[in-house]
Amino acid sequence: MFYIYCPYCGEHREEEEFHPKGQAHLARPENPDECTDEEWGNYLYFRDNPRGIHHEIWVHAIGCRKFFNVTRDTQTYEIKESYRMGATPEVTHANDPLS
Amino acid sequence: MTQTNRLNTGGRIDRSQPVTFQFNGQSYQGYRGDTLASALLANGVDVVGRSFKYSRPRGIVAAGAEEPNAVFQLGATEATQVPNVRATQQDIFDGLVAQPTSGWPNLNFDFMGTFSKVFGRMLPPGFYYKTFMFPQAAWETYEKYIRKAAGLGRSPRVKDADTYDHMNQHTDVLIVGAGPTGLAAALSAARAGARVILADEQAEMGGSLLATRDQLDGQAAADWVKATLDELAGYDHVQLLPRSTVNGYHDHNFLTIHQRRTDHLADKAPDNISRQRLHRVRAKWVLLATGAHERPLVYGNNDVPGCMVASAVSTYINQYAVAPGRRLVLMTSNDYAYRTAFDWQDAGREVVAIVDSRHDVSGRYQEEARRRGIKLLLGQGVIEARGNKRVDGAVVAQLDPTGDKVVGGGRVLDCDTIATSGGWSPALHLSCHTGSRPVWDDEVIGFVPGKTVQQQLVAGAVAGTFTLNECLKEGAQKGAEAAALAGFPSQAVKTPSTEHWPEAKPMALFCVPHKKRNSRAPKQFVDFQTDVTAAAIELATREGFESIEHVKRYTAMGFGTDQGKLGNINGMAIAAKSMNKTIPETGTTIFRPNYTPVTFGAIAGRHCRDLFDPMRYSAMHEWHVKQGAEFEDVGQWKRPWYFPKPGETMQQALDRECLATRESVGILDASTLGKIDIQGKDAREFLGRVYTNAWAKLPVGKCRYGLMCHEDGMVFDDGVTSCMGENHFVMTTTTGGAAGVLEWLEFYHQTEWPEMEVYMNTVTDHWATMTIAGPNARKLLSELTDDINLDRDSFKFMDWRQGTVAGVPARVFRISFTGELSYEINVQANYGLHVWEKLFEHGAKYNLTPYGTETMHILRAEKGFIIAGQDTDGSVHPYDLGMSWAVKEDKPYSFIGKRGMKREDCVRDYRKQLVGLKTKDPSIVLPEGAQAVDDPNHPIPVPMLGHITSSYYSANLGRSIALGVVKGGHDRMGETVYYPLTDGRVVEAEICSTIFLDPKGERQNV
Amino acid sequence: MSEVINKTVDEATQVAIMDQCPTADVPARSPLAHQDQSSKVAPQNPGVFLWEDALKTHLVLRGDANNADFRQGIEAATGLDLPEALQSTQSDDWALGWIAPDEWLLTGPGDQAFAMETTLRKHLSGHYAVINVSGGQTLVRLAGPEARSVLMKSCPYDVHDRNFPIGKIVNTVLAKSQATIRRLGENDWELVVRRSFADYIWRWLMDASGEYGLHLGQPDAATAARQSNPSRANPVEG
Missing domain, CATH: 3.50.50.60 (FAD/NAD(P)-binding domain)
Structure with a gap:
């Protein structure tokens, strides 16, 4: 049971209030119609499965209904940070010394 | 029985409050403050259970959560049965009834006991895997008796009396x-x-x-x-x-x-x-x-009742005023346990000897023992307990300085209790x-x-x-x-102190060696609850199980309800020694939740029975209940399924509801459909991106049906969205899809298109929605409104109007899911029941008939209207559904799903396509899920063509109708496919249009 | 009400508006109207009071909190400050609670929905929305010295004084549904619940209140006074 900081409510809330929405920072291609099947398939189906730092989207579904990003360690389940849509993470795989 | 082991003074029990309880069918007395374990020990009850595999008599060993043997079934009535209660953690009260969970048929004699005495050598680790797996079919029979004999407790067979x-x-x-x-x-x-x-x-x-x-x-x-x-x-x-x-x-x-x-x-x-x-x-x-937890030492026959953990003996004496025996032999590898001998002696009982595995030890504790005149046997160990249902002696022998082997002959000390300590885990x-x-x-x-x-x-x-x-x-x-x-700056409080006796270095001893090899020695139990012995662990390592996690699984060590609290470390030490490794080299052992067994009741809490899950009601729910509706769960909603009249079967009710609607007028409570209010100057563009069809030109006052696809191009929801104002739309979704659709819309708005000016809110619960459908719908509505022009040329199909219905401000949508002339009346839900009842007041003369979800399904299937989630399953795109008319390819923005439906797999031939199916025998209603084949006589595996998604008996058509997907179905109109059923029948059906009734749509354009 | 003209579309925003309340004498049924809401035999010293504050106006307001015009418009229309995150503001008749960074809930007298919506639209401009949800939700009130215990049994959010002072508002899980919980007083709480879930939540709260002594209905003056002394011996934990 995670305890997740909602950057919009400014509080930690119980996991029950949230829904996970998968990997973060996947931009929808500008021109989907011009994507090859392979490019589109990569966007649609292929996801990272890192051991360690992972950026993911959550929505405060039973709360403020806002989507935001979470940086989570997939080994320890530690949540390193929550940040709003459009922001960049401070903790990344590159700068986290433990992962 | 009297409390033979009860001390006259001391303890924290209240001798003025006697308590009577039952164990194993017999009545006993203890005192308030007793646990079930202390009270049984006070009463001199030695045997409290039979062991799992060998069915050996077992007694109380410990005084806390780590107790492996005294695990009981509690409950005076069937409704209050609780399994797996540790007697050491259960207070006694008047009327408590406890049963041993092990020892079928009974504590004193049992078939497993006899069985394992004779065949004991044949019960090595992995025995159950190796033996009872063959023949596999018989396992269920074996398992029943093994479980019963093993004693795993049981849950109540009737409704739990408690919350x-x-x-x-x-x-x-x-x-x-x-x-x-x-x-x-x-x-x-x-x-x-x-x-x-x-x-x-x-x-x-x-x-x-x-x-x-x-x-x-x-x-x-x-x-x-x-x-x-x-x-x-x-x-x-x-x-x-x-x-x-x-x-x-x-x-x-x-x-x-x-x-x-x-x-x-x-x-x-x-x-x-x-x-x-x-x-x-x-x-x-x-x-x-x-x-x-204090570790007991492992030695031969160390499971005979009377063998206990040293500190537990002290706890029973000091806290409960119970001395669980007369003559004690204490065996220890450390100083601290000497206290148990002193407590025992001070309770007025005889300490036969303190057996200390250390050769060279002298200090305050040894001094005290000598001062008390207690015999001190250094460098020795209890290698074996004597006795059957109670200890009657301890075999003591000289050990080498490392505690690896016996170096002298043994002698028997006369005693009834052996307390041991191998240190603390x-x-x-x-x-x-x-x-x-x-x-x-x-x-x-x-x-x-x-x-x-x-x-x-x-x-x-x-x-x-x-x-x-x-x-x-x-x-x-x-x-x-x-x-x-945690944010509260603080200082450590000053704590009291006690006189401390310095302790000599303890010895790392786990298993006391026997004169014989462990495999030949009397059983040296490591895990009492699962009957794992030192020899079994050694055998497991010899058979190649080197990781302690594998040893545990092979021997079942630590797999009892006590999770091996007493035995795991000893077991690891024995495994390590057997492999000539250190303990950390064999790995560590991870404990998992829960620490002690938890009742299912506690896990469920109040989320049971009527409160198990929310039941969502519409504003007209009371009316449906009064009318005797049968309900169907749609998501968490309780929707009327059908409205049987007295004596009617379900099919009769459906036939009546269907005919009445097409012949005159029916009414459906459609309040549960998801409704999303969308406002903002970009609302129209937003709809164009999330729906597959065009929204740019939908005028105010008009409604339009739309399909929603995920990025993969597959349909996931549908509904009608109406243009309320140039910047204002109300979207409807399926009942079950409402929350998911809103979240999905917000996802795109918040993550992909935050620049779009649009606000979306649910208004599902705000509006009560009632659909009147049938040739007399206009007549009925005209009696209840005087400010909406219902004229067919003024209020056209796919229009909506604001007005007053039955005195209540309403939005009326002329949309149809039945193919009939139909109006969806929306009023604020607080007035829903009023309008509903007024409709019935006026509707009687038109035989206004309430219908439920099943009739709704039949009527829409007659018209070939899909239900997202029933006729689609996440692998069907709009073209598969024959709904290319609902896809607008040339919208400026590449709407969600557009690219997905262009993938190679989505544009190939021979995809499964939605078609109508008419059985050759019109009376047969195909089961949903039935698989289509071209040749039922084809040898297995038979190529599958697709399955039935919707299937009903249509009273209006006087025959069965079905929708289903068939490979290449759109090009196979008029062809025959076969549906082999599980009962052996093969049903022949003809592929046809999905529209069974009124293909030109004349009924709704009146 | 007399000044309000029932127009179909608001000119400025091009959004449909509608006075949804009937003028004729039409009975309204609140979401909990079917529940018996009065204790026939009230317990001696109830720990919990439970009642429905039915048929109020509920308006959802959407807009940009950083837009001064929006803030001022809300304040001019409602007389209430636009509350910050997880806060609420309150006048005699109206309460304004924060729901999300761009969403607030305005509750007030039941017959004022359209008048208030019209007033709001008069004072607001730009990108905003007003959505009437009066039929879609109701207010459940929970009071008494053990009201907080009932909430602890029901929702995972921390309702302790230190985390949930008077005036705070939180949308959270309640049993297997959800509620927007606002603390009105020391022992006085308001739950905004959706119509379709109201029956389930009502039954859940009745059940959770059982052990503390439940009085269905508002506390009278005398009981309210007694509530200021919340010490009750717990029959089990002692």
Whole structure:
């Protein structure tokens, strides 16, 4: 049971209030119609499965209904940070010394 | 029976309050303050169960959660049965009824006992895997009897008489364990002002201080306990939870506490009070002060009743005033356990000898033993217990200095109790629950909690700190630290102290060697609950199981309800020695939740029966109930399924509802459809991106049907969206899809197109929606409104109008899911029932007929209208559905799903396509899910063409109708396919249009 | 009400508006109208009071909190400050609670929905929305010395004084549904619940209140006075 900081409510809330929405920072291609099947398939189906730092989207579904990003360690389940849509993470795989 | 082992003085029991209880069909007496275990020992009950595999008689070994043998079935009635209760943690009360869970057919004789005496050598580890697996079909028979003989307890066969509930807690500091460490910690944290929860699994808080004869600052330790608890109870930011086991430590400092609120009071809880409560705790910081479990030594026949853990013997004497025997042999590898011999002697019983495995040891404890005239046998060990249902002797022999082998001949000491101590294993279970691996500490001779990512501190014995003074100090200090970390700057409280006797270095001894090899020696039990012996562990390592996790699984060590609290470390040591490795080299063992068994009731809480899941009601629900509707679950909604009249079968009711609607007028409660209010200047563009069809030109006052696809191009929801104003739309979704669709829309708005000016809110519950459908719908509506022009040329199909219906402001949508002339009337839900009833007042003359979801399904299937989620399954795109008319390819923005439906796989031939199906025999209704084949006589595997998605009997058409997907179906009109059914029949059906009735749509354009 | 003209579309925003309350004498049924809401035999010293504050106006307001015009418009129309995150503001008749960074809930007298919506639209401009949800939700009130215990049994959010002072508003899980919980007083709480879930939540709260002594209905003056002394011996924990 995670305890997740909602950057919009400014509080930690119980996991029950949230829904996970998968990997973060996947931009929808500008021109989907011009994507090859392979490019589109990569966007649609292929996801990272890192051991360690992972950026993911959550929505405060039973709360403020806002989507935001979470940086989570997939080994320890530690949540390193929550940040709003459009922001960049401070903790990344590159700068986290433990992962 | 009398309490033969009860001491005349001392203990914390109340001799003025006798309590009568039953065990194994016999009545016993104990005192208030007794646990079931202490009361049984007081009564001289030696055998409390039979062992799992060998069916050997077993007695009480320990005094706490680690007890492996005295695990009982409780309950005076069938409805109050509880399995797996540890007698050491159950208070007695008048009328308590306990049964041993093991020992079928009975405690004194059983078939397994005889069986295993004869075949004992044939029950090696893996025996069950190796033997009962063949023939496989018989396993279910074997299993029933094995389980019964093994004694795994059972749940009640009738409805539980009690209730259970949950309590959500938040705290700054959760302290687990209210022994000396936990109490001192709680004082520090509480005085700092932090919110504190102090939880302890025993009935009384105080832990080892309740059973010690040590004094604190010259006062009885129990006095300090009382003063401390009194102070803590006085703080309103402190919560004391006795009888509450912290059972699980989960991510982000979420812990579950299983509180037994009334188990000590009576068989059944008082009315309105839950028997047990599960506290769901989110703690800023956790301090584990869980103490340690004393390790028994492993030796031959060490499971004979009368063999006990040394500290447990002291606890029974000091806390419960029970001396569980007459003549004690104490065997130890450390000084501390000498206290048990002293307690025993001071209770007026005979200490036959202290057998100490260390050769060269002298200090305060040895001095005291000699002063007391107790025989001290150094460098020796108890290699074997004698006796059957009770110890009657201990075989003692000289050991070599490392404790690896017996070097002298044995002799028998006459005794009835053997207490042993191999040192203490920190009770680090909770620290493992979140994945932290324990680390071996040679000083402690045990595992201590390892690194963790949790906000967790440890103090006292669990951290390897064993002396009372140090535990108190460390508790006070760590309690202050936890409070400070949680934001409450704090200082450690001053703790009392006791006179400390220096202890000589303990010896790392786990299994006392026998004269014979372990495989030939009398059974040396490591895990009592699963009957795992030292020899079995050695055999497992010889058979190639090198990792301790594999050894555990092969032998079943640690797999009982006690999770091997007493035996695991001994087992690891034996495995390590057998492989010539160190203990840490064999790996560590991870404990998992729950620490002790939790009732299902406590886990479920109040989420059961009528409160199991929300039941969502529309504003007209009361009316449906009164009309005797049968209900169907759609998501969490209770929707009327059909409205049977007295004596009607379901099919008769459906036929009547269908015919009445097409012949005159029917009414459906459509309130459950999802409704999303969309406002903002970009609302129209937004719709164009999320729907597959065009929205740019839909005028105000008009409605349009739309399909929604995911990025993969597959349909996931549909509905009608109406243009309320140039910048205002109301979208409808399927009943079950409502919440998901809104979240999906928000996802795109918030993550992909945050620049779009649009606000979306659910108005599902705000509007009550009633659909009147049928040739007389206009006539009926005209009687209830005078401000809407219902003229067919004014209020056209797919128009909506605002007006007043039955005196209530309404939005009326002329849309149709039946193919009939149809109006959806929306009023604010508080007036829904009023309008509904007015419709019936006026509708009687038109035979206004309420219909439910089933008739709705039939009527829409007659028209070939799909239901997203029934006729689609996430692998169907709009073209598969024959709905290319609902896809607008040339919209400027590449709408969600557009690219997906262009993937190679989506544009290929021979995809499964939705078609209508008419069975050759019109009376046969195909089962949904039936698979189509071209040739039913084709040898297996038969190529599958697709399946039936919707299938009904249509009273209007006088025949069955079905929708289904068939490979290449759109090009196979008029062809025949076959549906082989599970009952052997093969049903022949003709592929046809999905529209069975009124293909030109004339009925709704009137 | 007399000044309000029932127009179909608001000119400025091009959004459909509608006075949804009937003028004729039409009975309204609140979401909990079917529940018996009065204790026939009230317990001696109830720990919990439970009642429905039915048929109020509920308007969802959407807009940009950082837009001064929006803030001022809300304040001018409602007389209430636009509350910050997780806060609420309150006048005699109206309460305004924060729901999300761009969403607030305005509750007030039941017959004022359209008048208030019209007033709001008069004072607001730009990108905003007003959505009437009066039929879609109701207010459940929970009071008494053990009201907080009932909430602890029901929702995972921390309702302790230190985390949930008077005036705070939180949308969270309640049993297996959800509620927007606002603390009105020391022992006085308001739950905004959706119509379709109201029956389930009502039954859940009745059940959770059982052990504390439940009085269905508002406390009278005398009982309210007694509530200021919340010490009750717990029959089990002692």
